[in-house]
Every structure is written in C-alpha cells, then in structure tokens.
Amino acid sequence: MNASRRPETKLRYPKFKKSFSEFIGIGSNGHLWVDGCDTVDLANQFGTPLYIWSEGQLRHNYRRFRDAWQRHYDDVHVLFANKSNNGLAIRHIMNQEGAGGDAFGYNELYFALLAGADPKKTVLNGSNKGEEELELAIANGVCINIDAMDEIDLIDKIAKRLRVEEVDLGIRVKLALDPLKKRFGVSMHGPGSLQEQAASHKWGMTLNETCELVKRIAKMKNMKLRELHYHLSRMDNKASDFAIMAREMVLWTAKVRDKTGFTPEAIDIGGGWSFGRKGGTGPAGVDDESAATYEDYAREVCKAVKDEARNQKLKLPTLKMEPGRSISGSIGVAVGRVGAIKRHPTKTWVNLDMSSNHLPWTAFASWYFPCVVAGNADGKGTDLVDVVGPLCNSDELGPHRKLPKVKRGDLIAFLDVGGYQESSASRYNAQCLPAAVLVSGDRADIVSERETTLDVMRRFRVPPRLLAESQDMRVKGYF
Ligand SMILES: Cc1ncc(COP(=O)(O)O)c(C=O)c1O
Numbered sequence: 001m002n003a004s005r006r007p008e009t010k011l012r013y014p015k016f017k018k019s020f021s022e023f024i025g026i027g028s029n030g031h032l033w034v035d036g037c038d039t040v041d042l043a044n045q046f047g048t049p050l051y052i053w054s055e056g057q058l059r060h061n062y063r064r065f066r067d068a069w070q071r072h073y074d075d076v077h078v079l080f081a082n083k084s085n086n087g088l089a090i091r092h093i094m095n096q097e098g099a100g101g102d103a104f105g106y107n108e109l110y111f112a113l114l115a116g117a118d119p120k121k122t123v124l125n126g127s128n129k130g131e132e133e134l135e136l137a138i139a140n141g142v143c144i145n146i147d148a149m150d151e152i153d154l155i156d157k158i159a160k161r162l163r164v165e166e167v168d169l170g171i172r173v174k175l176a177l178d179p180l181k182k183r184f185g186v187s188m189h190g191p192g193s194l195q196e197q198a199a200s201h202k203w204g205m206t207l208n209e210t211c212e213l214v215k216r217i218a219k220m221k222n223m224k225l226r227e228l229h230y231h232l233s234r235m236d237n238k239a240s241d242f243a244i245m246a247r248e249m250v251l252w253t254a255k256v257r258d259k260t261g262f263t264p265e266a267i268d269i270g271g272g273w274s275f276g277r278k279g280g281t282g283p284a285g286v287d288d289e290s291a292a293t294y295e296d297y298a299r300e301v302c303k304a305v306k307d308e309a310r311n312q313k314l315k316l317p318t319l320k321m322e323p324g325r326s327i328s329g330s331i332g333v334a335v336g337r338v339g340a341i342k343r344h345p346t347k348t349w350v351n352l353d354m355s356s357n358h359l360p361w362t363a364f365a366s367w368y369f370p371c372v373v374a375g376n377a378d379g380k381g382t383d384l385v386d387v388v389g390p391l392c393n394s395d396e397l398g399p400h401r402k403l404p405k406v407k408r409g410d411l412i413a414f415l416d417v418g419g420y421q422e423s424s425a426s427r428y429n430a431q432c433l434p435a436a437v438l439v440s441g442d443r444a445d446i447v448s449e450r451e452t453t454l455d456v457m458r459r460f461r462v463p464p465r466l467l468a469e470s471q472d473m474r475v476k477g478y479f
Helices: 039-046 055-072 088-097 105-114 131-140 151-162 194-200 207-218 239-260 294-311 325-331 453-457 464-475
Strands: 018-021 024-026 032-034 050-054 076-081 100-104 122-125 143-146 167-172 223-229 266-268 318-321 332-343 348-352 371-373 383-388 396-403 411-414 435-440 443-448
Touching: 032 039, 039 050, 039 332, 039 411, 039 435, 039 443, 050 055, 050 443, 055 076, 055 088, 055 294, 055 325, 055 435, 076 325, 088 105, 088 443, 100 105, 105 122, 105 131, 122 131, 131 143, 131 151, 143 151, 143 223, 151 167, 151 207, 151 223, 167 207, 207 223, 207 239, 223 239, 239 266, 239 294, 325 332, 371 396, 396 411
Parallel strands: 050 435, 076 100, 076 318, 100 122, 122 143, 143 167, 167 223, 223 266, 266 318, 348 383
Antiparallel strands: 018 024, 024 032, 050 332, 332 348, 332 411, 371 411, 383 396, 435 443
C-alpha cells in the first residue's frame, strides 16, 4: 500500500505575558506555563522532580529546522538525534513529522523501531557496535555508519547468516579540519582548538582507511555504500565553522572519488547545531542572541557544500544532518521543589529535591540552564542564591542566580532541559529517576514513569554465601 503523508497538524500557539519560546512562557497569573498547562499544577499533580516536554515546541522546532534547510538545498534529510531525548513518545512525534533518526546502541535503535521509525530514514552510529545491534540494523535495513576496520567483516558475517542481500552502509570519517586550527569552541571533546579536539577523539576513519574500506566494500555483492558521515559534536555558535566542516566533507568526498573512483550519494554532517536565547543558555550561558539560527546554519552550510561540489565537479550529494539539542533542547523544563534554605553571611543555598543526576549537564559547566521560580516567574530577582540538589557532592544546579525570595515548598524550574538531561540522567546516591510528562494544549500525559525504590533496588543482589555469613555473624552477636 502506498501510504500518503498525513497533512501537518496545525500548531496552536499559546499566548503568554512573556515568552521564553513559542510554547513556554509566563502566563497571566505570573506562573511558568508550558503550552496550556501551568507548571505549578503539573508539579502538584505529578510530583517533583518532574520533566515537562512540550509537544508543540518539538513539532515547531523540527519544522523550522527542516524548512530552513529545504529553503537552501533540494535534497535534505533531517535525522533527529534520538539520544538527545529517546522517549518513545518523542520518537512517535518525530515519525509523524517525517523525521529520520540517528541511533546509538541496541536499545536506542530498538526503541526507535518499536516506536515505528522508518528504518530507511534511520542510521546506526557507534564506535564499537555489538553483534546484537548490527543484527537489528541489518535485519531492518537500517544504514550502518562503519567506524572500525573490522566492523565490515562482522556486518558481512551477520548479513550472510541472515541472508540479507543488500546492507546500506556509510563510513564515519576523521576530517583533518586544518582550517579550524585556530578556532576554539565549548570544548566538548577536551581542551584545544576545534581541530585538536577533532583529532583527539576516538571517532572516524582516516582517508587511507576510508579508501581501503571503499575498495573492499565495492567487491562485496551484498554491501551498498551510501554515505560518508561526520560529527564533531557541539563546536561553537558560528555557522561559518560548520560551513568549513561541511566544505571539508565535500573535499574528502572528492579525494575518495579520485583515489577509488567511487562517489557516495550522500554526506551526513551530524549534529552539534546550537540555539540561543536572550540572557544566555548552554555552557556558561554562551548561547545568547548571537548564536547562529537554524537559518544561518542552513544558508552558510548549503552554500559551502554547493560551492565546493562545483569546484570539485561533484554531483550535489544528498545532505543529511543529525540535530539533537537544537531541536529537543528548548522543548522542556524540569521542576524541583524547594526544601531546606540555608542562609550564611556570604552565601545562600536553596536546596531542591532535583539533583545533578537529573540535570547532568549542570556538572559540565558551572552555569548551564536558566531558571525561574515556577509560581513567580516574572518576580524580581532580589536574592542571590546557589540552587543545589540533595546529593552528597556539591550538586550545583544553578550557582549565582538572582531569584525572587523563595520559601520551602516553592518550585524552581530550569529551562532548555529537553535535550540529553533525561536521556543521560543517573541514580547516584540511589536516587529514583523522575517522571516526564508530555504537554499538548491543556493536557498532560505521563511519558516516563517515576522510578520507585524497587526500580533502583532491582539490580542489586547479595550472593547467598555472603547472606549466610552475615546471618551467622549476627547470630553470634558480632553485629
Ligand atoms: C553521531 C552523532 N550525531 C548527532 C549527535 C547530536 O548532537 P547535537 O545534539 O549536539 O546536535 C550526536 C551527539 O552526540 C552524535 O554523536
């Protein structure tokens, strides 16, 4: 059956007294609202800590991102980086929008397929892929971006066992990035210039390795090399640096053609795209109004790809990109409840029930997510406080924040936490993971269950001999 695409659902944009983004803002009661839901009501209904995702904002961001690129390039595929928010509901929304996806590891790929992602719009990335995930990808026709010389042997073995006649492949490359020798970003991959960071991380195949793989794959009947792939993660806020990277991808493609006679039909230039807001967000608040917009990225990158393809006499490749944070970041807030407040002459600490387990990127930089008092979101910031969590480390969620005075029981909400916070949350100090709700208009549905003590305990075991020893010692009165 030839399925026709459902017409795009029309987005109903809420009205706010002050907007943080299209679907998140301050309502007429002074509270923080996500679409048609008051975050204070949501926290009371679903408990804290709580992640709140806006379906409207997710759809809006995806469409704006896609449209920006389609304005500048005919053949563009947007693959949502599932890792940034890998809930099943999020993937369902991305499927409905027609987005592809990038997946890492068995579970992420399994969840995406389970949520109905189109395998032909999905890629599997990873530096050390296991047999199980390769089998899942091969059996479902997902394109695998190779990132080790012997990965091709494993893929071939599995494809033969499964009797799959055509496996889609890409090769993740290791660009030299000489033109970025003197450019410095947010150091996602350690210290040094963007070029040094690119050189020091584990990813990608050198030009010689790429050419060797291309030649090997050409001789394999059941393997179809489709694309070259690159991703340098978060670089900086300059669209021009991404354009340099994209140009290098085209140059690399031309070199591969010259050395092997093979030209891939697509280049996938990964993620790392950022977004800004007034007042700043992201590491040390660097993502402000000066950050590149979707439109800036699309304009500069597409121009670089087209110019260089013309210089190298290459047919324009299909252009893929894998945005994560730039699409999911601004879709969500995380709300925690104020507990103990400690006032010292030099400092005030406001303790929440939410921790850096739940907002792990707060540990990456001393200032990451903007925050407001959910029930007084437009209140004047009169109190300089450190917002902290309950963990046994310093657990700084929001150091040096000027907030309206809060009391025990109030709620503090962090903005822009839709990307990577839930998906990389952890359980240090045996904490339970929070619930997440998806808001659409005035309804909110749980999309991640809150963990219970039983969930946290479930993995732990005491070997029978240890149990017996302890019982014996207790009986003997040793404790
Ligand atoms: C291969 C790959 N693609 C895309 C992304 C998404 O990056 P971002 O969320 O910065 O856009 C990542 C992030 O780690 C990645 O590893």
